[in-house]
Amino acid sequence: MTDKDFTFTIDGASVTAQPGQTIMEAADAAGIYIPRLCDHEGLRHQGSCRVCTVKAAGRSVAACTQPAAPGLVVESETPHIQAMRKSLVEMLFHEGNHICPVCEASGNCELQAMAYRLGMVEPTKLPYLEPTRPVDASHPGIALDTNRCISCGRCIRASEDVDHKGVFGYCGRGIHRRITVNGEDLAHTDAAVSDHAISGGVCPVGCIIVKRVGFRLPIGARAFDRQIIGEAIEEKRR
Amino acid sequence: MTAPRKARVATVSLAGCFGCHMALLDIDLRLVELLKHVEFDRSPLNDLKHFTQRCDIGIIEGGCCNEENVHVLQDFRRNCDVLIALGQCAITGGLPAMRNAIMHSDDPLRECLEEAYVLSPYVENATHVIPNDPALPLLLDKVYPCSAVVKIDHQIPGCAPSGDIIYETLVQLLAGKFEGFDPHIVHFD
Numbered sequence: 001m002t003d004k005d006f007t008f009t010i011d012g013a014s015v016t017a018q019p020g021q022t023i024m025e026a027a028d029a030a031g032i033y034i035p036r037l038c039d040h041e042g043l044r045h046q047g048s049c050r051v052c053t054v055k056a057a058g059r060s061v062a063a064c065t066q067p068a069a070p071g072l073v074v075e076s077e078t079p080h081i082q083a084m085r086k087s088l089v090e091m092l093f094h095e096g097n098h099i100c101p102v103c104e105a106s107g108n109c110e111l112q113a114m115a116y117r118l119g120m121v122e123p124t125k126l127p128y129l130e131p132t133r134p135v136d137a138s139h140p141g142i143a144l145d146t147n148r149c150i151s152c153g154r155c156i157r158a159s160e161d162v163d164h165k166g167v168f169g170y171c172g173r174g175i176h177r178r179i180t181v182n183g184e185d186l187a188h189t190d191a192a193v194s195d196h197a198i199s200g201g202v203c204p205v206g207c208i209i210v211k212r213v214g215f216r217l218p219i220g221a222r223a224f225d226r227q228i229i230g231e232a233i234e235e236k237r238r
Numbered sequence: 239m240t241a242p243r244k245a246r247v248a249t250v251s252l253a254g255c256f257g258c259h260m261a262l263l264d265i266d267l268r269l270v271e272l273l274k275h276v277e278f279d280r281s282p283l284n285d286l287k288h289f290t291q292r293c294d295i296g297i298i299e300g301g302c303c304n305e306e307n308v309h310v311l312q313d314f315r316r317n318c319d320v321l322i323a324l325g326q327c328a329i330t331g332g333l334p335a336m337r338n339a340i341m342h343s344d345d346p347l348r349e350c351l352e353e354a355y356v357l358s359p360y361v362e363n364a365t366h367v368i369p370n371d372p373a374l375p376l377l378l379d380k381v382y383p384c385s386a387v388v389k390i391d392h393q394i395p396g397c398a399p400s401g402d403i404i405y406e407t408l409v410q411l412l413a414g415k416f417e418g419f420d421p422h423i424v425h426f427d
């Protein structure tokens with residue numbers, strides 16, 4: 001702890017932060033997991049999915065973008081906030097076409113893992129929107145199944161900031177905002193299998209698929225078959 | 239003293255692959271203990287086609303893809319105190335629901351049937367006609383999850399659900415209170 005470091009609390013637990021850290025960064029370092037979908041290690045924060053919402057000094061903020069502040073009182077795992085997070089995740093399932101049993105990402109998917117963690121197991125009251133969305137398999141090494149895209153923008157930031165390419169972008173607004181590629185189709189972009197944007201873990205769901213490696217790790221032996229999402233961070237606390 | 243009344247359970251497979259019924263057997267040896275507390279009413283396991291009396295628990299595999307599924311599901315709701323949707327097909331529509339949207343088509347049902355019975359190079363259908371025998375139940379426009387048709391009380395996720403999660407749920411329900419799943423055993427695949 002340096003003399004610039006300060007403390008604040010999350011659900012009553014004291015957390016040390018350095019100036020400039022977000023609530024989530026400080027929480028991660030302290031072994032407190034705050035659910036997230038659009039935020040990804042090594043990428044700039046976007047603050048769009050709102051699954052990381054916490055109450056800071058009584059106001060709802062995104063923990064991935066909100067700076068920590070000395071003495072700040074943060075609530076995270078309250079029944080109200082947990083229910084809201086679960087609703088956000090549930091709506092993402094209903095907004096796209098998520099048929100987990102046939103999805104290559106099943107077991108490695110952060111959306112699905114978040115549903116497990118947040119207990120999305122009750123009968124739904126929401127309709128399935130079942131949009132008609134394209135699959136782009138034009139590229140020799142990569143397929144894009146946008147039925148499963150949650151518009152988190154992680155591929156956009158990875159392609160722009162890490163690969164310096166700009167293969168992906170958004171089009172449309174509001175619920176119609178969709179991911180698109182900078183070209184007629186993926187084959188007409190400079191996307192490469194070696195891009196960071198394409199690498200495992202950047203796309204949280206089963207939208208960006210690398211061809212010819214699918215199901216190499218069988219269902220049942222995958223990341224979130226073995227561990228609940230967030231447990232790796234929480235282990236630091238024990 | 240008389241033995242406590244056994245819970246009466248009915249099961250059915252609607253638009254499912256029967257995998258969820260097979261998964262019931264994954265309860266393995268614990269089935270022996272479970273069956274001391276349970277007796278079956280209508281079910282494909284005993285081939286009873288109609289309810290013989292009111293049931294405590296109804297277990298539904300599969301969603302609704304045709305009008306017969308809807309009628310059977312409504313019959314289950316009328317005759318069962320607690321209705322369980324077992325597996326992803328019952329919960330979300332599952333694999334059969336792939337025909338709803340992922341066909342790049344404005345008329346996905348027609349495209350699905352044409353692919354299955356007319357256009358696919360693997361079709362052996364001399365008449366090139368989509369089956370239309372009046373005895374066949376009428377297909378619905380889409381495949382619907384059970385909760386879109388009747389009130390569902392509990393759902394057991396998985397495709398197929400593990401023996402463990404089915405067992406845990408039944409034990410909790412037979413004890414009279416369901417307190418939720420351990421997230422470690424929840425899977426959608």
Ligand code: SF4
Nearest residue numbers: 098100103109205206
């Ligand atoms: S992307 Fe995730 S939530 Fe969607 S179908 Fe695949 S595994 Fe399921």
Ligand code: SF4
Nearest residue numbers: 149150152153155203
């Ligand atoms: S393709 Fe994947 S990484 Fe890109 S916005 Fe969609 S879900 Fe996010």
Ligand code: SF4
Nearest residue numbers: 254255257325327397
């Ligand atoms: S959930 Fe899976 S195992 Fe069960 S009926 Fe559907 S496809 Fe078969």
Ligand code: FES
Nearest residue numbers: 047049050052064
């Ligand atoms: S993780 Fe913070 S808004 Fe998405």
